[in-house]
Amino acid sequence: MATVVAAHRDELVDLDRMIGDGDHGENLKRGFDAVVSALDSSEVDTPANVLKLVAKTLISKVGGASGPLLGTAFLRAASGLDEVDGASVAAALRAALDGVVARGKAEVGDKTMVDALQPAVEAAEAVKDKSVAEVLAAAAAAAETGAESTIPLVARKGRASYLGERSAGHLDPGARSTSLLLRSLADSAAAS
Amino acid sequence: MTVGLVIVSHSAKLAQGVAELTAQMAPDVTIRPAGGMSDGTLGTDFDLVLTALEQADTGQGAVLLYDLGSARMIADLVVESHSDPLHAVVVDAPVVEGAVAAAVAAQGGADLAGVARAAGERPPEFGAEKPKTEGEGVDLVLRNEVGLHARPAALLVRTIASLKADVTVYHDGQRADARSVLALMGLSARGGDTIKVVADGPDAAEALRRIGKLVEINFEE
Numbered sequence: 001m002a003t004v005v006a007a008h009r010d011e012l013v014d015l016d017r018m019i020g021d022g023d024h025g026e027n028l029k030r031g032f033d034a035v036v037s038a039l040d041s042s043e044v045d046t047p048a049n050v051l052k053l054v055a056k057t058l059i060s061k062v063g064g065a066s067g068p069l070l071g072t073a074f075l076r077a078a079s080g081l082d083e084v085d086g087a088s089v090a091a092a093l094r095a096a097l098d099g100v101v102a103r104g105k106a107e108v109g110d111k112t113m114v115d116a117l118q119p120a121v122e123a124a125e126a127v128k129d130k131s132v133a134e135v136l137a138a139a140a141a142a143a144e145t146g147a148e149s150t151i152p153l154v155a156r157k158g159r160a161s162y163l164g165e166r167s168a169g170h171l172d173p174g175a176r177s178t179s180l181l182l183r184s185l186a187d188s189a190a191a192s
Numbered sequence: 193m194t195v196g197l198v199i200v201s202h203s204a205k206l207a208q209g210v211a212e213l214t215a216q217m218a219p220d221v222t223i224r225p226a227g228g229m230s231d232g233t234l235g236t237d238f239d240l241v242l243t244a245l246e247q248a249d250t251g252q253g254a255v256l257l258y259d260l261g262s263a264r265m266i267a268d269l270v271v272e273s274h275s276d277p278l279h280a281v282v283v284d285a286p287v288v289e290g291a292v293a294a295a296v297a298a299q300g301g302a303d304l305a306g307v308a309r310a311a312g313e314r315p316p317e318f319g320a321e322k323p324k325t326e327g328e329g330v331d332l333v334l335r336n337e338v339g340l341h342a343r344p345a346a347l348l349v350r351t352i353a354s355l356k357a358d359v360t361v362y363h364d365g366q367r368a369d370a371r372s373v374l375a376l377m378g379l380s381a382r383g384g385d386t387i388k389v390v391a392d393g394p395d396a397a398e399a400l401r402r403i404g405k406l407v408e409i410n411f412e413e
Contacts, residue, residue, distance in 0.1 A: 060238045065261055
């Protein structure tokens with residue numbers, strides 16, 4: 001995930017510069033770099049504990065709204081992930097979505113990460129009886145479509161909402177980074 | 193010990209400035225700025241805010257005020273992580289006005305709910321309410337230059353904080369609760385203007401005496 005964020009840092013910075021303050025790529029890179037060193041220097045074992053460490057690090061290091069939002073997502077995902085199979089991964093994604101919605105008060109159509117995350121959760125739940133790799137692949141594909149759907153939208157939440165109509169015509173950076181993160185998860189699951 | 197305050201901002205300078213301004217009106221209140229990231233960049237830092245909250249809560253709880261969007265989320269997360277989440281409240285209010293109102297309420301001995309309420313209240317709409325007459329009243333001419341501006345208004349609230357009296361200040365067709373700094377400032381009473389102060393309750397006479405004295409000494413200016 002950190003590698004993907006680093007590789008797409010400039011793209012996210014550019015997207016964010018169009019409709020935000022241009023710090024989204026940098027913030028996420030700082031956050032996930034810190035996640036890598038935190039994971040390297042700790043001895044967390046269970047999937048839930050890994051997610052909790054990721055959450056805590058992102059909340060501490062990201063700075064913008066993505067920190068508490070992604071942090072809440074990882075934290076909630078951790079609470080539902082006792083074993084790793086398709087159904088529990090789908091449930092963890094649902095818990096993550098619920099956490100993000102509760103924290104950020106956004107819904108589909110507001111031009112936010114929820115536009116990528118909610119369709120991802122629904123796609124994951126539709127195939128939850130399949131393998132982890134297939135569940136995550138479905139989630140990633142739906143998140144990409146969802147992120148694309150933010151292009152014509154006018155932002156109603158977050159910094160981009162200050163731009164009003166001018167935010168239309170740009171891909172939402174938060175939705176884009178969410179789809180990148182899910183794609184990276186899906187690729188790792190497929191490779192393992 | 194009073195209820196404490198935490199100023200959560202994306203900018204360290206902004207948080208420090210609000211804390212500095214606020215402390216002038218509430219010398220005994222613990223006010224902790226928590227702005228910017230630990231590496232000096234703009235943003236809200238979870239650990240910084242959590243530390244500030246632990247320091248501001250000296251036993252009576254603390255109120256957190258924030259500047260923009262994500263600062264609210266960090267503040268909420270910090271409250272959830274506080275050793276006693278019921279000892280901390282995030283208030284949705286303009287950060288400068290809210291901090292001043294909260295600090296003055298805390299200085300006057302208000303409890304956590306009272307301080308949070310003071311921070312979140314809005315000044316009355318211009319001319320929204322007609323004056324009413326009840327209790328004893330006295331007309332006072334403001335002789336200090338700025339009139340009922342922030343610091344004098346804060347002093348007025350503090351001087352009657354411990355009294356059992358409902359005190360209302362009238363000016364130019366508007367009225368304000370004398371326990372609300374923001375409402376008093378909303379009267380826009382300047383130097384040379386006449387205000388009418390009406391008090392009701394067991395300590396009404398003492399309230400009028402103290403406010404009269406405060407006006408007489410030009411709010412210590």
